[in-house]
Amino acid sequence: MSKVIIAEKPSVAKNIADATNSKTRKDGYYEGSEYLVTWAFGHLLELFDSKDYDEKMAGWRMEHFPFVPEAFQYKVKSDPSDRHKPDQGAQKQLMTIKALIERADVDGVISACDYDREGQIIGDIILDYLKVEKPVERLLLNEWTPDEVASGLKKMVSNEVMTPLKDAGISRQWADWIIGINLTSVATLKYQRGSGKALNIGRVLLPTLKIIYDRDLEIENFVREEYHKLTGTFKTPSGENYDGIYTVDGNDKFEDIKSLEAVKTALAKKRGVVKERIVELKREYPPTLFNLSGLQGYVTSKQKGWTSDKVLKVAQGLYEKKLITYPRTASMALEESLVEKTQKVLNVHKRGLPYEKEIEFHTHKRVFDNSKVESHSAIMPTYVVAKGLAGDEKIVYDAVKNRFLMQFMPVAEHEEMTILTGSVDMDLPGQFISKGRRQLVEGWRQIEKIKSKENELPIVEKDDIVEIAKLKIETKGTSPPKKHTEKTLLRIMETCGKKFKNQKKKAKEDEDLNEASEDDSDDVDEGIDVDESDDQEMIQSILSGFSIGTPATRAETITKLKRVGYIGVKGKSLYCTEMGRKLVELFPVKSLFDLEYTGRLEKTLSDIGKGEVERNDFLEAIIAFTSVAVNDIKNDDFHVIQDLQVPHEGSLGKCPSCGSDVIEGKKGFGCTNWKAGCKFVVWKEDKFLKALGVTPHRNTIIKLLETGEVFSNNFVNKKGTKFSAFLRYEKNEDNDYFSWKMRF
Numbered sequence: 001m002s003k004v005i006i007a008e009k010p011s012v013a014k015n016i017a018d019a020t021n022s023k024t025r026k027d028g029y030y031e032g033s034e035y036l037v038t039w040a041f042g043h044l045l046e047l048f049d050s051k052d053y054d055e056k057m058a059g060w061r062m063e064h065f066p067f068v069p070e071a072f073q074y075k076v077k078s079d080p081s082d083r084h085k086p087d088q089g090a091q092k093q094l095m096t097i098k099a100l101i102e103r104a105d106v107d108g109v110i111s112a113c114d115y116d117r118e119g120q121i122i123g124d125i126i127l128d129y130l131k132v133e134k135p136v137e138r139l140l141l142n143e144w145t146p147d148e149v150a151s152g153l154k155k156m157v158s159n160e161v162m163t164p165l166k167d168a169g170i171s172r173q174w175a176d177w178i179i180g181i182n183l184t185s186v187a188t189l190k191y192q193r194g195s196g197k198a199l200n201i202g203r204v205l206l207p208t209l210k211i212i213y214d215r216d217l218e219i220e221n222f223v224r225e226e227y228h229k230l231t232g233t234f235k236t237p238s239g240e241n242y243d244g245i246y247t248v249d250g251n252d253k254f255e256d257i258k259s260l261e262a263v264k265t266a267l268a269k270k271r272g273v274v275k276e277r278i279v280e281l282k283r284e285y286p287p288t289l290f291n292l293s294g295l296q297g298y299v300t301s302k303q304k305g306w307t308s309d310k311v312l313k314v315a316q317g318l319y320e321k322k323l324i325t326y327p328r329t330a331s332m333a334l335e336e337s338l339v340e341k342t343q344k345v346l347n348v349h350k351r352g353l354p355y356e357k358e359i360e361f362h363t364h365k366r367v368f369d370n371s372k373v374e375s376h377s378a379i380m381p382t383y384v385v386a387k388g389l390a391g392d393e394k395i396v397y398d399a400v401k402n403r404f405l406m407q408f409m410p411v412a413e414h415e416e417m418t419i420l421t422g423s424v425d426m427d428l429p430g431q432f433i434s435k436g437r438r439q440l441v442e443g444w445r446q447i448e449k450i451k452s453k454e455n456e457l458p459i460v461e462k463d464d465i466v467e468i469a470k471l472k473i474e475t476k477g478t479s480p481p482k483k484h485t486e487k488t489l490l491r492i493m494e495t496c497g498k499k500f501k502n503q504k505k506k507a508k509e510d511e512d513l514n515e516a517s518e519d520d521s522d523d524v525d526e527g528i529d530v531d532e533s534d535d536q537e538m539i540q541s542i543l544s545g546f547s548i549g550t551p552a553t554r555a556e557t558i559t560k561l562k563r564v565g566y567i568g569v570k571g572k573s574l575y576c577t578e579m580g581r582k583l584v585e586l587f588p589v590k591s592l593f594d595l596e597y598t599g600r601l602e603k604t605l606s607d608i609g610k611g612e613v614e615r616n617d618f619l620e621a622i623i624a625f626t627s628v629a630v631n632d633i634k635n636d637d638f639h640v641i642q643d644l645q646v647p648h649e650g651s652l653g654k655c656p657s658c659g660s661d662v663i664e665g666k667k668g669f670g671c672t673n674w675k676a677g678c679k680f681v682v683w684k685e686d687k688f689l690k691a692l693g694v695t696p697h698r699n700t701i702i703k704l705l706e707t708g709e710v711f712s713n714n715f716v717n718k719k720g721t722k723f724s725a726f727l728r729y730e731k732n733e734d735n736d737y738f739s740w741k742m743r744f
Contacts, residue, residue: 001105001107002033002035002103002106002107003034003035003106003107003109004035004036004100004108004109004110005020005036005037005109005139006038006111006113006123006126007037007039007040007113008113008114008122008123009039009040009041009042010041011320011321012039013037015144015145015149016037016149017030017032017035017037018146019144019145020032020035020037020150021033022036027096028093028096029100035110036100036103038093038096040122040126041089041090041093042122044076044077044093044094044122045077045129046076046077046078047074047075047173047177048072048075050067052075053069053073054067060185060188060189061189062190062634065182065186066182066623066627067182068178068623076090076091076094077090094130097126101130106134107134108134108136109127109132109134109136110136110137110139110156111123111124111136111138114326115140115141115142115376116326116376117165117166117609118552120165120166120169121166121173123159127159136159137156137157137159138156138157138158138159139152140156140157141326142325142376142377143319143322143382144320144322145322145383164608164610165609167608167609167615168605168609168615169609171608171618172605174619174622175203175601175605175619175622176202178619178623178626179201179622179626179629180201180203182626182629183201183626183629183630184198184199184200184201184202186630186633186634187633190633190634200560201587201589202557203592203601204553204554204557205557205560205566206584206587206593207548207592207593207594207595207597208489208549208558208561209561209566209567209576209583210595211489211493211497211548211595212489212561212567212574212576213576213580213581213584215484216576218480218481219480219481219483222481224477224479226475226476227475227477228260228473229252229254230245230254230263230264230473231243231246231471231473232246232272232421232432233469233470233472234272234421234466234467235466235467235469236460236464236466237464240458242434242436242458243434244419244421244432245432246260246430246432247430247431247433248429252433253476257473261473267423267468268471270423271425271465271466271467271468272421272422272423272432272466272468273421273422273423273463273466274420274421274460275431275462276418276420276462277420277461278417278418279415279416279417280415280417282413283412284411284412284414285411286403286407286409286443287403287406288332288366289334289378289379289380289404290378290379290403291329291331291378291379292328292329292551292552293490293491293494293554295311295327295399295400296308296311296312296490296554296555297487297488297490297491298399298487299395299396299399300485301485301487301572307486307555307558307559308554308558309559310392311555312327312555314392314393314396315327315379315396315400316328317393318393322382322384323397324379324381324400325376325377325379325380325381325382326376327379328550329374329377330550331373331374331375333367333369333377333378334367334368334369334373334378335368335370335377342368342380345383345404346405347361349381349401350408353405355446355447358409358410358443358446359405359408359409360408362408379400380404381397402447406448409443409444410441410443411441412439412442412443412445413440413443414437414438414439415437415438415440416435416436417436418433418435419457420432420433420434421434424465435457436456436457437452437453437454437455437456438454439452483573485572485573486558490554490558493547493548494548494551494554495547496547496596497595546600546602546603547599547602547603548595548602549602561580565577565579565580566580588632588633589629591629592629604618651663652702653701653705655671655673655678655705656680656708656731657671657678657679657736657738660672660673660678662701662705664698667683667684667685668682668683668686669681669684677736678736679735679736679737682696684696688740692716694714694715704729709726709727710727711724711725711726711727712724712725724744725742725743725744726742726743727741727742727743728740728742728743729741
């Protein structure tokens with residue numbers, strides 16, 4: 001007897017087929033002596049559209065909402081080129097899976113889709129749709145290497161054990177359908193009537209937009225505050241110079257310049273004295289192993305033009321090629337059961353490296369810690385050696401491999417020196433503080449050639465007398481926060497906006513480095529001092545599920561925000577477009593912008609996956625929320641269409657009648673609001689213009705919409721004589737159509 005294995009994608013099916021010796025390639029599957037290995041193409045099935053449940057929903061009408069079906073149903077996914085027809089490839093593959101399962105020599109099914117809530121429902125929805133009655137087992141793997149597949153097949157679980165994860169996936173899918181279908185439809189009807197484009201409303205989309213909006217507003221409302229600093233340059237007995245910043249009770253920024261001028265004057269021609277010399281040995285651990293958000297943030301900050309969505313797609317490809325472990329993970333550590341496997345992987349990848357002898361395997365809690373793992377361990381390379389990688393794949397693979405190797409390199413060490421300098425001849429309320437740094441052990445920093453900015457101070461002893469060579473007062477100003485990048489946005493989505501110890505420290509350092517350029521501000525991925533080891537609170541927050549979206553969906557959310565025109569990109573910086581701003585400010589369902597509310601929803605989905613919350617309770621709450629939100633939109637007093645208008649690609653300007661976009665078509669230049677009755681259109685074969693010997697072009701229409709009239713000295717009268725005039729296109733007094741008016 002045989003078992004049917006269903007993989008999520010053809011590439012994964014090929015890996016499983018190779019590992020199980022299922023070598024015979026058939027139409028839609030591989031066959032071996034024990035297994036028939038087939039595949040989906042991600043989701044083969046999709047939820048019914050609202051019109052599939054009720055014909056009246058085919059035309060959007062406000063009175064038909066809110067709409068929630070009595071029972072959700074699935075159909076073969078639609079053809080992307082014609083949504084009215086099922087995708088023929090998906091339909092054929094579904095029938096292949098059905099035929100294989102129904103074979104007389106098949107006594108069971110193995111779901112081998114990705115081990116997450118989305119992978120769980122990809123397999124389960126297919127099995128439910130086909131009404132499979134044969135026993136179903138679940139293959140739960142973190143990578144697709146032959147050893148792991150063979151091992152995983154020996155310790156499968158019944159698919160019934162995975163019911164909570166299925167419930168979480170189904171709840172996410174149905175909740176997003178209920179919110180998306182209802183609120184997108186009603187919002188479009190209310191604010192976008194006749195625009196021809198929907199106003200996208202989503203559970204994860206809007207709070208992410210609000211994060212960017214809030215940062216933009218913070219920057220715009222920022223008030224620069226001036227402060228002053230006094231720097232002293234001191235000369236040691238041996239003739240070496242060092243600088244120090246004047247500080248009183250820990251503060252080196254002064255609002256009152258006069259107090260600094262008084263100190264500067266008092267110290268003129270005086271001598272300094274070394275009050276104290278402090279030397280501390282600091283140890284720096286490497287940054288933690290990557291989870292998906294960390295990998296996306298790292299690569300997008302280093303590589304110009306990269307997006308988090310691109311990083312995910314490349315990482316997914318490497319995973320399917322057996323080169324890295326499962327990338328859609330929130331964890332930054334490895335399960336303790338992976339010790340032996342990890343040592344094997346390390347031995348493979350350290351071979352031949354110039355620092356091979358420095359790499360030593362260990363089982364420290366920074367790397368192996370079950371309390372820091374949720375479902376999937378952090379991303380690491382597999383024992384399969386990558387050959388011939390180039391371009392995008394090499395960039396992502398090297399990032400994962402290098403971060404892995406760093407964990408087993410020596411801890412980096414540097415010496416921090418602090419010199420406190422006072423005055424010999426007078427009592428000062430403060431003192432001059434000088435900071436220096438000297439790298440002693442490069443350690444893990446060698447792997448990516450990370451260099452620290454050395455700032456060595458001269459060797460002085462306490463009570464040494466130093467000459468005050470120079471005193472300088474500088475006036476500076478506080479800096480506004482920087483625009484969000486994909487790296488900073490992903491971290492806020494991951495922790496739902498919570499701030500932690502290390503983040504606060506980083507923010508303080510950024511404030512002190514206000515001369516740094518915006519594009520370079522996120523490029524450094526430093527280690528962690530031993531006395532500031534990983535913030536357990538942050539890690540637990542990430543793993544709790546209290547977040548905006550999941551590791552798998554955050555990149556897609558950012559990409560969609562760009563695609564629908566709610567945010568824009570300049571360099572690495574993200575900003576809220578005018579349309580995005582209007583949506584945040586005017587859309588009445590404010591809870592959808594609330595990070596706390598969205599975080600609770602995502603946390604509840606996580607708890608459903610753990611079997612701690614019932615699916616039906618969650619969905620009842622979503623239905624109740626949607627019903628209230630629909631009524632809030634219906635009763636909203638705001639009616640101005642153009643302020644929330646989605647800009648059309650190729651817009652030439654705004655319609656003088658209704659304010660919608662004017663675009664070029666095959667026969668003319670018309671208002672996109674024509675379905676709602678707007679009559680503004682300039683035909684390319686306009687008879688009046690043709691009689692004048694001119695033809696309207698794009699630039700003509702742009703000028704007309706911008707200034708209200710256009711000038712030409714190429715008009716021709718009936719006698720064939722050229723003349724000059726201004727031409728206007730004005731709405732008729734007795735109807736909604738437009739006519740040409742001439743001004744000489």
